[in-house]
Amino acid sequence: HIDHLREIAHIGFExxxxxxxxxxxxxxxxxKKRITRMGGPRPEEExxxxxxxxLKEERLKQRA
Structure with missing residues (x-):
């Protein structure tokens, strides 16, 4: 029973x-986004x- 409680506590911790x-x-x-919005060092990488x-959306647009 105590082992079971210990297991639950361990999972809770994780x-x-x-x-x-x-x-x-x-x-x-x-x-990072906030800094970028204020004109930070460089645009955030996607x-x-x-x-x-x-890219998938752009390809779909090109096909249309």
Whole structure:
């Protein structure tokens, strides 16, 4: 029974850690965007998936 509780606590800790790192990542990301919007050092690079999506949309437009 105690092992089961320990397992739950461990999973809770891992989830908490994951959420914390995701929040930190999001914070860095929004800060980077904010700097770019204010005319920062260079435009932020697109995330690979965003770029792929944009290229796909452009190809579809060209085909139309």
């Amino acid at each position: 989830v908490d850690h994951l959420i914390k790192s995701m929040e930190e990542w999001a914070d860095r990301h929004t800060r 995330a690979p998936d965003t770029k792929a999506l944009r």
